Amino acid sequence: MNIEIKICGLTSLADAEVALAAGADYLGFVLYERSPRAVPVDALAAIMRGLGQGVRAVGVFVNSPGEFVRDTALRCGLAAVQIHGDESPDAFCAMPVPVWRSLSVSGAKCKPEPGTWPAARYIADAAAPGLYGGSGTLADWDQAAALATRVPLMLAGGLTASNVAAAIRQVHPLGVDVSSGVESAPGRKSHEAVRAFITAARKAAAGLA
Numbered sequence: 001m002n003i004e005i006k007i008c009g010l011t012s013l014a015d016a017e018v019a020l021a022a023g024a025d026y027l028g029f030v031l032y033e034r035s036p037r038a039v040p041v042d043a044l045a046a047i048m049r050g051l052g053q054g055v056r057a058v059g060v061f062v063n064s065p066g067e068f069v070r071d072t073a074l075r076c077g078l079a080a081v082q083i084h085g086d087e088s089p090d091a092f093c094a095m096p097v098p099v100w101r102s103l104s105v106s107g108a109k110c111k112p113e114p115g116t117w118p119a120a121r122y123i124a125d126a127a128a129p130g131l132y133g134g135s136g137t138l139a140d141w142d143q144a145a146a147l148a149t150r151v152p153l154m155l156a157g158g159l160t161a162s163n164v165a166a167a168i169r170q171v172h173p174l175g176v177d178v179s180s181g182v183e184s185a186p187g188r189k190s191h192e193a194v195r196a197f198i199t200a201a202r203k204a205a206a207g208l209a
Contacts, residue, residue, distance in 0.1 A: 003168060003205035004175030005198055006058065006154065007182065007189070009037035013050045015189040020055065022195045023202065026079070027055060028177070031072060032062040036186035037179065044076050058082050058100065066091035073097050082123065089117045105143045105157075114151045122147070123177055126157035138163075145171045161196035165204035172208070176201055 007019040008028025016027050029044050030037045039047070048057060056079035061069050063085035073081050073096055082100040083092060092099050098120035104111045105124045114122055124144040126137035139157030147153050148171055155167055156177035164176055180186070182193040 001168075001172070001205045001208035003173075003201055004154070005201050006175060006177040007179075007194060007197075008058075008060065008156075008177055009035075009179035009183070009187060010047075010189065011037060011039050011043075011187040013047045015191075015194075016047055016051060016055075018189065018191045019194055020051070022198045024194075024198060025056065025175070026058050027051075028058045028060055028082070028179070030060045031064065032060065032084070035062075038187075041072055041075065044072075048076050056080075060084060063087060066095075070095060080120070083119075089119075093118075100154075102156075103147070105139045105147070107140055107143065110143065110147065114147070121152045121154060121174070123154050123156050124148075124171075124173070125177075141167060141170050144173065148173050159197070161193060161200045164197060164201045165207075168201060168204040169208065 004025040006026035006028050007024045010016045010027055010029055019027055029039045032038055058080045059072055059078045060082045069081050078097055080098045080100050084102040100121045101117050101119035102123045102125050124139050124147055126139045137158050144155050153173050154175040154177045155171050155173040159176055159178045160181035178197055182189055182197050184190040
């Protein structure tokens with residue numbers, strides 16, 4: 001089984017380079033100023049220049065106007081945009097890159113329902129009141145596993161090197177997405193934890209092949 005890995009909440013070129021060297025498929029950058037992992041657009045553009053061509057970066061947006069998302073995607077050379085807030089899908093139907101949609105998953109509840117929010121990919125995250133991801137709370141793996149049979153799904157929410165193998169075996173997602181689970185502090189990655197997470201995810205996926 002192939003698994004795609006996204007290291008999210010990156011804020012520096014050094015951390016991004018470590019994630020790439022360790023084998024991350026996607027790098028995630030949060031364009032939400034209220035997040036402790038927020039990266040200004042100018043800083044993201046500079047990081048992307050430092051990384052060079054061919055890097056698949058995903059911009060994470062919360063309640064941002066469609067025009068801002070579109071302009072940021074083009075300026076920073078994003079591979080996809082990930083929508084996390086209470087936005088209407090109508091504002092994102094003409095993006096220049098694929099749109100990923102975060103889903104708050106808890107028990108039998110899923111917000112929004114995938115059928116009401118067309119996207120190229122969905123991110124199953126934990127439902128945390130007042131937060132838009134990055135809480136370190138586990139998503140409902142049973143519900144995520146059911147979703148993974150219906151839509152292209154990445155699993156997020158409270159993943160670490162210690163539990164990602166079990167998550168992959170239970171959910172069978174397209175990929176896994178980690179932020180706080182590989183940090184030494186909000187917005188600062190533990191390079192050792194990043195490497196350990198990617199190694200554990202790859203090993204688990206190989207075991208399902």
